[in-house]
Amino acid sequence: MLLLDAAAAPWIARSLAGDRSAERRYEDSLAGLLDRFPARHPMGPHRRWCLVRDAWALAEHRARTARGERLPPPARPTCCLLVRVPGCTECAGCPR
Numbered sequence: 001m002l003l004l005d006a007a008a009a010p011w012i013a014r015s016l017a018g019d020r021s022a023e024r025r026y027e028d029s030l031a032g033l034l035d036r037f038p039a040r041h042p043m044g045p046h047r048r049w050c051l052v053r054d055a056w057a058l059a060e061h062r063a064r065t066a067r068g069e070r071l072p073p074p075a076r077p078t079c080c081l082l083v084r085v086p087g088c089t090e091c092a093g094c095p096r
Contacts, residue, residue: 008059016063023056050078 011026027049034048057074064071076094 008056012056012059012063015060016067026056027052047078050076053077 008026011022011029015022030052034045034052037048039048054074054076057076061071061074073091076091079090079094
């Protein structure tokens with residue numbers, strides 16, 4: 001997720017400045033990476049794209065709240081399964 005968050009940062013700034021195509025261009029910039037990314041566990045294209053969209057929503061939420069907007073956590077399209085890692089709890093907005 002950190003890689004996806006870092007990739008979203010410049011696009012989020014453009015989106016907040018009114019660039020309506022920023023989210024699509026962010027997704028386009030990651031398309032090749034998602035096809036080649038070696039996952040440790042089986043991960044289909046649907047889950048991969050959900051994680052990309054989730055990273056966008058979280059990065060946009062952080063940017064908006066940092067500038068003073070009060071927003072609920074974004075709804076997540078899929079579970080990242082970190083809840084299964086010992087010591088972790090489910091994320092805010094988890095669909096589980």
